[in-house]
Structures are given as C-alpha cells and as structure tokens.
Amino acid sequence: MQDLMIQVNTLREKLNQAIVELQKRGINKAHAENNYRVALAEKILHERDKGVPVTIISDICRGDKRIAKLKMERDIAEVLFDTSQQVIYTTRQEINTVMKFIEAERKGE
Helix, strand or coil: CHHHHHHHHHHHHHHHHHHHHHHHHHHHHHHHHHHHHHHHHHHHHHHHHCCCCHHHHHHHHHHCHHHHHHHHHHHHHHHHHHHHHHHHHHHHHHHHHHHHHHHHHHHCC
16 A cells, blocks of 8 residues: 555656646747747748748748748647646546555455
C-alpha cells in the first residue's frame, strides 16, 4: 500500500511539472503565432505596395524563407503544446489507475 501511495505522490509531482510546462509552452505558442501573423501581414502589405497581383500574394508571401520559418516555429510550438496536454492527460489516467488499486487494496480485493 505504501508503494502505491509513493507512486501517486510521484505522479502528482509529474502532473504539477507538466502543468507548469504547459503554461510555458502555451505562452511560447502564442508568441510564435503572433510573430508569424505580424510578419505575414507586413510581407503582404509590402508585396501589395510593389503591385503584385492579389491572387498570388498569399503564395508568394508564404513561400518567403522568413515567413516559412516563422510558420514552422509556430507549428513546432503548437506540437509541443499539444504534447504537454497529452502528458497531463496520461498522468491523470495513471493517477486514477493507481487510486483504483489503492481502493481495491483497502477493500481487500
């Protein structure tokens, strides 16, 4: 029983760390999204000022190395955020499973 309680405490610590990490990654995700959108808007305005046809501006701007890099950074930040959410979900499930073992042990099952 004591081993199970130690395991629950370890999982709770892991969960708390994952929540802190999720917050950091959420902030990074928001910054990456902001950087990408601002740079894309600036590039679109620049291309419009040059007289590039509106129908191809989007493709040209998204194909720009700087814009593409910012989009990749945004996508990476999103994946890291989603991964952190999955760690939290999985850790919660693990805690629930161990708690069920503890309850069963208390009942003598």
